[in-house]
Amino acid sequence: MSVESLLIPDDRAFSSFKEECGSEEGWSLTYNKTDMTVWTQTIGGDEEKSLHKIKCRMVCKDVPAETMYDVLHDIEYRRKWDANVIETFDIGKLTVNADVGYYSWKCPKPLRNRDVITLRSWLPTGSDYIIMNYSVKHAKYPPKKDMVRAVSIQTGYLIQSHGPNHCTLTYLAHVDPKGSLPKWVVNKSSHFMAPKAMKKISKACLKYGEWKQRHNPGFKPWLYPEQTTLPTIPVSELSIQHADSLENIDESTLSEMQTREERDSD
Template structure:
C-alpha cells in the first residue's frame, strides 16, 4: 500500500483538534445568533474542500449527556433527520471503530456517504469525538451515492457546569463535487444552525428515551460491552479523494420538494 497508512489518533492528534476548535485565526464568521455561531475557512480557489466550524452554547444540557447523544447510534437514527443509513462496521481499539454514514443533501444534489475511522477521548472536562475517511474493501461506494471524504471531522464538548456545556463541531470535508454557491450559503445560515438545535433538542429527550432502550448499554463508556467484531488495521487504507468520482453540481438550481427543515 502506497502513501501514508491508517493510524489511530494519539493524544497529540486530539490536542491538535481541540486547539483548532478553540482557534479563531483564519476563520470568518458567517452566522451568529441565539447562542450558535458558524465560521468558514477559505481554502484554495478551485478546490472542492470545505472547512466549517459551528459552536453552540447549551444552558440546559450536561456535557456527559451531549457526549452520550453524539455516540449513541441507535438514538441518532431517531433524531437525525438527515441520516439515510448509519451502522458500525467493527472496532479497532477500546476508543476507535470504523463506521458507515449516509446523509440527505439538499435537492437536487446527490446524497453523500462516508466510511470513517472514528476515535474518542474524554480530556478532563472536555470530550472529543473525531473521524477521518478510510477505505474498506467490503464497503465500496454505493450506486446513486457520492462517496465524500472526511479529511477531519469531529465534535468537542466542553463542560461549563452541571447542566451547561459548549458544543463545537468542525468539519474539513471534500464532498467530491463542485457545489453551487447557494448550497454553501444554505449550510452556513440554515442547515448547520438547524443541526445544532436538533442535537440540543435530542439531548433534552435522551434520558427518557434511553430508559426505555437498553439503559445500561454505553460501549463508548464501557468498552467491555461492545459486540462489534475486531478489524485489523491492515484491512483499511486511507481514502484518497482523487480515486473517487467527482461530479460538477455547481450549476444546479435549488428546489424545495424535499423537506430539509429541522
Template sequence: MVHIPDDADFNSFREQCENHEGWHCQYNKGGVTVWSEEQDSSKAVKKLKMCITCKDVPAEILYDVLHDTSYRKKWDSNMIETYDIGRLTVNADVGYYSWKCPSPLKNRDFVTLRSWLPLGNDYMIINYSVKYPKHPPRKDFVRAVSLQTGYLIKANGSSSCSLYYLTQVDPRGSLPKWVVNKVSQFVAPKAMKKIYKAGIKYPEWKRKHDPDYKPWVYPEQNTLPTVNLADLSIQRADELENIDESGVSEEHISDEEDGLSKDS
C-alpha cells in the same frame, strides 16, 4: 497511512475549535456561531466550525447522544442510515453514515475511522474517511470524503456545556456556491440546535431503551467484530468519481425538510 488518532491529534483538534484566529464569522444568531476558515485558494476544501451553548445539558449526556446510533434516528432527519462496522481499539472504530441531499442533488455517504477521548469533564470525538474493501462506494450514493470532522464538548459546570463541531469535508461533485452558503447559513445552525434538543430529551429516552448499554463508555460491552488496521487505507478524494452538480440552480431544488426519508 491510516493511523489511530493519538494525543497530538486530539490536542490539535481542540486547538482548532478554541482558537478563532484565521477564521471568519459567517453567522451568529440564536445562540449558534458559525465560522469558516480564511483561505487564499478558492479551490481548497474549506473548514467550517460552529458552537452552541447547551444549557441544562451536562457534557456527558451530549457525549452519549453523539455516540448512540440507535438514538440518532430520533433527531437526525438528514440521516438515511448509520451503523458501526467494526472496532479497532477500545476507543476507535470504523463506521458508515449516509445522508439526504435535497433533490436533484445525489445523496452522500461516508466510511470513516472514528476515535473518541474523554478528558476530565470534556469530551472529543473525531473522524476521517478511510477505504475499506468490504464497504466500497455504492452506485446509489456519492462517496464523500471527511478530511477531518469532529466534536468538542466542553463542560460549563455540572449541568451545562458548549458544543463545538468542526468539519472539513469534500462532498465530491462540483456543488454550486449557493449550496455551500446555505449549509453555513441555514443547515449547520439548524443541525446544532437539533443536537441540543436531542440532549435535553435523551435521558428520558435512554431510561426506556437499554439504559445500561453504553459501549463507548464500557468497552467490555462492545461486541463488534475486530477490523484489522492493515485492511484500511486513506480515502483520497481524487480516487472517487466526481459528479458535476454545479449547474443545479436553487429554484430546481425540492425543499425536503425534516424527516421525509427515514432510516433504511
C-alpha cells in the same frame, strides 16, 4: 511511521483538534446569534473551487456535557432524532476508543445523496470530550452507484462542560462532499444548515434520558468498552480515503430554485 500510528489518532491529534476548535485565527465569522456562532475557512486560493472548513459553536444552558457525549455516540438514538440519516451502522472496532462505521444522509434534491466510511475515535479528558473522524477505505464497502461517496478529511466534536447542566458544543468539519457543488449550497450550509443541525442535537439531548431508560439503559460501549460486540478489524484492511480517487460528480449547475421545486413536488 507505522500503519497504526498513521491511522489511529494519538494524544497529539486530539490536542491539535481541540486547539483548532478554540482558535479564531484564519477563520471568517459568518453567523452570530444567541448561543450560536459559525465560522468558515477557505482552503486554497480559488473561492469557487476550493474546499471549505466550517466551525459551529453552540452554548447549551440546559444540557450536561455527559448527556451530549452520549447522544453523539448512541447510534440507535441517532436513527430516531436525525431525520437526514438514511443508514448508519458500525463496521468494527480497532481499539477501545476507535472504530469504523458507515453513514449515509439525505441531500436536498436534486443533489445526490452522500455516504461516508469513517474511522472514528474519541477521548474524554476530565471536563472535555472529543469525538473525531476521517474517511477510510474498506474493501467490503465500496462506493454505491446511487450515492456520492464523500470524504471527511477531519470532522469532529468538542464538548466542554461548564457546570452540571451547562456545556458548549463545537463542531468542526473539513469535508470534501465530492462533486462541484453550487456556491449556494456552500453558503447555505454555513448560514442555515449547520446551526439548524446543531439545534437538533440540543433538542435530542433533552429527550435522551427518558428514551434511554426504555432502550437498554446500561448499554454504553463508548464508556464501557467491555460491552462492545463489534468484531475487531485489522488495521491492514483499511487505507486512507483520498478524494482524488473517487468519481467527481458535477452538480454546480443545479439551482436553488430547482431544489425547491423538486422538494415541493415530493
